[in-house]
Amino acid sequence: MNPTRTLATAGRVLTQIRHDPxxxxxxxxVPALLIGLVAWIFTDTPVFQTIGPAILALFPFIVMFLVTSITxxxxRRTGTLERLLSMPLGRSDFILGYTLAFGVLAVVQAxxxxxxxxxxxxxxxxxxxxLLVAVAxxxxxxxxxxxxxxxxxxxxExxxxxxxxxxxxxxxxxxxIFLPRDQLPAGLQELSDWLPLSHAVDALNAVATDSHDxxxxxxxxxxxxxxAVAAVVFGALTLQRRTT
Known part of the structure; x- marks a missing residue:
């Protein structure tokens, strides 16, 4: 990994996105507007206070997943990756550069x-x-x-x-989000332990209710x-130069 090439890749991605309003x-x-819509729907009810932390985990997660994967x-489809990798740019530089760029955007979005x-x-x-912001x-x-x-x-796409x-x-x-994990049927609760969004929702609910330290x-x-680190590592290992 070359830090200069990684930063250059991140800068290129951020520049491209900046020119795409x-x-x-x-x-x-959009994530903030969707959260506002949910709060508006449940005006004068306690529902938003109950599901709000989980919603704060949901909408940014989905939007970042879609935009990052499609971009x-x-x-690859346009051949940009193939041209970049023909230069002194390794797969790890590419993936880490993208991770850094979209990580910056994720921070601002959250x-x-x-x-x-x-x-x-x-x-x-x-x-x-x-602490709630850190989890988001x-x-x-x-x-x-x-x-x-x-x-x-x-x-x-x-x-x-x-x-x-x-x-x-x-x-x-x-x-x-829909049902507390400790109320899930046998087997599903254990499965949910292996899903990262479950831990994000748990952490947000814990901060919102101050139920854990x-x-x-x-x-x-x-x-x-x-x-997140595992996804980056596996993404670098499986990255293809071009989609045929």
Missing amino acids: RTVVLLLV TLRE LIASGYALWVCGLDVAGDPW VTDAVLGSTLGLFASAFART FQVVQFMPLLVFPQILLGG AAYVGGQLLIIGAF
């Missing part, structure tokens, strides 16, 4: 979404609000790394979307981070 809006604004796939949920939508947090940021970065991983196996039922929907269903939340963050 629709992608910028999708990445930075990376486009690099900050906007968290701030909107807390100070505009009125999400009550019994614990440290900045890590969760958004996880969505980016899983998107990089999925892009290594897809041949078209449509196939990227097809990965959502495999990589995203099970995490939504079993992550504790910072050490517990830190442990959940380490688990989420381990999944």
Whole structure:
């Protein structure tokens, strides 16, 4: 890995996205608007206070997964990756550069979404609000790394979307968003322990209700981070130069 090449790759990706207003809006604004829509739907009810932390994990995760996977796939389909790798640019430089670029975007997105949920939508947090933000940021970065991983196996943008039922929907269903994980049927709770979004939802709920200490939340963050690192490593190992 060459730090200069990695930073150059990240800079190129950020420059491309900066000149694409629709992608910028999708990445930075849409998750906050969706959170606001949920808060509006459940105005004058306690529902948003109950599901708000989980929603804060869900929307940024999905958006980062889609944008990262489709953007990376486009690099292969257009031959950009093949041209880049013909130069002194290794696969790890490419993947880490993309991870860094979309990681920066994930941080900004999570900050906007968290701030909107807390100070505009009125999400009550019994614990440290900045700890909530830290979990939301890590969760958004996880969505980016899983998107990089999925892009290594897809041949078209449509196939990227097809990965959502495999990589995203099970995490939504079993992550504790619709039903607390300790109330899931036997077997499904154990399966949910192996899904990274479950740990993000657990950590956000723990901060929102102040039901666990910072050490517990830190442990959940380490688990989420381990999944993100694994996705980057496997994405680098399986990356193809070109999609045929």
